[in-house]
Amino acid sequence: MYPLLELGPLNLATGGLTLLLAAYWWSQRFERRAAHPAAADAAIAALVAAVLVGRLAFGLTHWSLYGADPALFLALRIAEFWWPAAYGAALLAIVLVARWRGAAPAALLDAAALALPWPQALASLGLLLSGDAPGQPTSLPWAVPMLGALRHPLGAYLALSALALAAALGWLARRQPPPGRLAAVATFGQGVLLLLWEPLNAAALTTVAGVHVVQLAGLGLIIGAMLALRPTTRPLADATGS
Amino acid sequence: MTPEQRWSWLLLAVVAGSLGWIVATRVQPAAQPVAAVVAAPPLVDVSAQTLGGAVVRLSEHRGQVILLNLWATWCPPCRAEMPLIQAAYEQYRDDGFVVLALSQGEEAATVAAYVRDAGLTFPVWLDASGAAGRAYQIRALPASIFIGRDGTVRAVYRGPLSRSVIDGTVAPLLAEPGGS
Numbered sequence: 001m002y003p004l005l006e007l008g009p010l011n012l013a014t015g016g017l018t019l020l021l022a023a024y025w026w027s028q029r030f031e032r033r034a035a036h037p038a039a040a041d042a043a044i045a046a047l048v049a050a051v052l053v054g055r056l057a058f059g060l061t062h063w064s065l066y067g068a069d070p071a072l073f074l075a076l077r078i079a080e081f082w083w084p085a086a087y088g089a090a091l092l093a094i095v096l097v098a099r100w101r102g103a104a105p106a107a108l109l110d111a112a113a114l115a116l117p118w119p120q121a122l123a124s125l126g127l128l129l130s131g132d133a134p135g136q137p138t139s140l141p142w143a144v145p146m147l148g149a150l151r152h153p154l155g156a157y158l159a160l161s162a163l164a165l166a167a168a169l170g171w172l173a174r175r176q177p178p179p180g181r182l183a184a185v186a187t188f189g190q191g192v193l194l195l196l197w198e199p200l201n202a203a204a205l206t207t208v209a210g211v212h213v214v215q216l217a218g219l220g221l222i223i224g225a226m227l228a229l230r231p232t233t234r235p236l237a238d239a240t241g242s
Numbered sequence: 243m244t245p246e247q248r249w250s251w252l253l254l255a256v257v258a259g260s261l262g263w264i265v266a267t268r269v270q271p272a273a274q275p276v277a278a279v280v281a282a283p284p285l286v287d288v289s290a291q292t293l294g295g296a297v298v299r300l301s302e303h304r305g306q307v308i309l310l311n312l313w314a315t316w317c318p319p320c321r322a323e324m325p326l327i328q329a330a331y332e333q334y335r336d337d338g339f340v341v342l343a344l345s346q347g348e349e350a351a352t353v354a355a356y357v358r359d360a361g362l363t364f365p366v367w368l369d370a371s372g373a374a375g376r377a378y379q380i381r382a383l384p385a386s387i388f389i390g391r392d393g394t395v396r397a398v399y400r401g402p403l404s405r406s407v408i409d410g411t412v413a414p415l416l417a418e419p420g421g422s
Contacts, residue, residue, distance in 0.1 A: 062404035199267035210268035
């Protein structure tokens with residue numbers, strides 16, 4: 001693993017750097033795919049909302065600690081974000097900016113969703129290399145040595161899943177689906193990802209009666225996406241939000 | 243059946259299947275020690291000093307569920323989690339749980355004063371050179387490493403621990419059979 005990048009006097013956390021790089025890459029891909037003047041603002045708003053809401057949600061789910069010392073909210077750490085909440089907040093921010101700037105929300109959401117999987121795969125590989133996503137111990141032949149045991153290469157699983165999602169979304173995009181469908185399918189995929197891989201995450205310790213809370217959030221994303229994808233007899237113009 | 247109705251049934255099936263998966267993959271004690279099926283060194287051992295100057299090793303606590311906490315007195319999140327760790331220690335220590343708090347690169351007098359003021363009763367050791375942090379690939383404080391009775395690292399947490407995280411991790415580890 002390569003947790004630190006030593007540049008002269010600086011010791012930079014490679015996991016955090018990879019996430020920043022992925023966020024920048026996503027914003028560039030999003031703006032290019034959206035091809036709308038509002039996309040740049042939407043990208044910034046989405047990233048800011050993701051950080052703030054992801055952090056706030058994490059604190060609220062660990063209230064025994066954060067309630068006693070609210071200053072902890074100011075310390076940013078990779079492990080201390082609630083990613084499902086960050087994802088939802090980013091989608092909401094894009095919708096709000098689109099409405100504010102007179103753009104079609106569904107079109108911007110589709111562009112954002114289509115832009116996400118490749119940067120997500122990069123971020124996942126970064127977390128694997130930096131050791132920020134340790135998997136559970138296993139004896140499978142592709143296990144990687146980490147923290148004194150052979151473990152599932154969780155970051156690789158996440159990266160491969162993101163690439164599979166990228167392929168599915170790319171295939172769907174070529175079929176020119178109605179506005180909003182790409183975003184809904186992407187959200188479904190993100191929910192499946194959380195549902196599938198969270199049990200293998202050795203750093204996933206937020207549980208209620210043994211149940212991983214993040215898996216429940218993933219199920220929430222799946223349900224929300226399926227409700228959005230539900231066949232409807234409404235005119236298409238209503239569904240696009242335009 | 244209309245497409246809307248078919249979709250509703252599909253949604254119900256997906257929700258039911260997902261809930262089944264969530265319940266099947268919930269955290270529960272392993273039926274056998276994990277080290278038995280993993281061909282890897284069972285314990286990354288480290289040595290440290292007690293506040294009194296004695297040399298101690300992590301392996302002395304093999305067979306117990308260990309919360310190895312890397313911290314420092316100057317670190318606000320580390321101080322914030324200490325009352326919760328102390329409370330968990332008091333609750334679980336009779337069941338075979340031990341907290342080993344490794345102060346990173348600090349003087350004994352500084353640490354001892356904090357331990358006294360905070361009323362900590364679990365072992366607090368000095369890791370003057372930061373060897374434990376390197377051994378466990380930790381580079382930011384606080385960080386907590388949960389080690390099962392079999393000596394394998396079962397969970398790693400970067401950042402301050404909340405009580406729910408400690409309870410949700412320690413209780414299943416305590417319920418596991420002892421390591422070989």
